Amino acid sequence: MLRSPLLLLALPILLTACGEPEDTRPGQPVAHRRAAFKEILKNFEPMGLQLRNQRYDEKQFLVLANNLNKAKEAPWSHFAPDTNYPPSKAKAVVWSEPEKFETSRQSFFKAAEALAVAAESRDQKQITIAYEALHDTCRTCHKSFKE
Numbered sequence: 001m002l003r004s005p006l007l008l009l010a011l012p013i014l015l016t017a018c019g020e021p022e023d024t025r026p027g028q029p030v031a032h033r034r035a036a037f038k039e040i041l042k043n044f045e046p047m048g049l050q051l052r053n054q055r056y057d058e059k060q061f062l063v064l065a066n067n068l069n070k071a072k073e074a075p076w077s078h079f080a081p082d083t084n085y086p087p088s089k090a091k092a093v094v095w096s097e098p099e100k101f102e103t104s105r106q107s108f109f110k111a112a113e114a115l116a117v118a119a120e121s122r123d124q125k126q127i128t129i130a131y132e133a134l135h136d137t138c139r140t141c142h143k144s145f146k147e
């Protein structure tokens with residue numbers, strides 16, 4: 001309890017120290033796509049925790065897998081041309097190699113769908129394989145297309 005006032009005081013300083021430029025462009029495409037990726041992560045991360053900590057909960061996992069499968073659509077319409085500016089962490093190759101980006105996106109879509117199907121099976125082994133396959137698609141795309 002004693003620590004919380006201190007944390008509250010420290011917070012504004014931390015925020016200014018990060019000093020990220022705000023997305024002030026019309027429609028805020030960068031802010032929108034980042035929020036969309038955060039929504040994906042919000043569903044992705046707890047599934048990983050369940051599997052790694054032997055806390056698999058069939059019902060909750062299924063909800064998360066289905067949420068991610070819906071959330072997977074959201075970021076992409078916000079990658080319009082000329083939207084690579086701070087605070088974006090996207091690499092220029094997103095726009096210079098659109099076919100490669102598209103291939104990576106399609107693998108991610110397939111993997112997200114496959115995880116939702118695996119979640120229905122309630123078979124932890126199958127689910128873990130599908131989860132890892134999905135994780136690979138995040139990593140592969142980030143390696144080429146994200147700072």
Ligand code: HEC
Nearest residue numbers: 034037038041044088089090104105108137138141145146
């Ligand atoms: C086809 C490419 C691609 C795939 C697949 C992909 N991402 Fe990303 N992701 C990006 C790009 C590009 C950015 C940078 C966006 C920006 O900053 O403008 C990003 C940014 C993020 C961010 C940072 C958001 C922020 O606050 O700045 C998170 C978190 C993230 N992705 C999570 C994931 C997870 C989890 C997966 C897999 C389940 C995933 N991504 C799959 C391309 C991808």
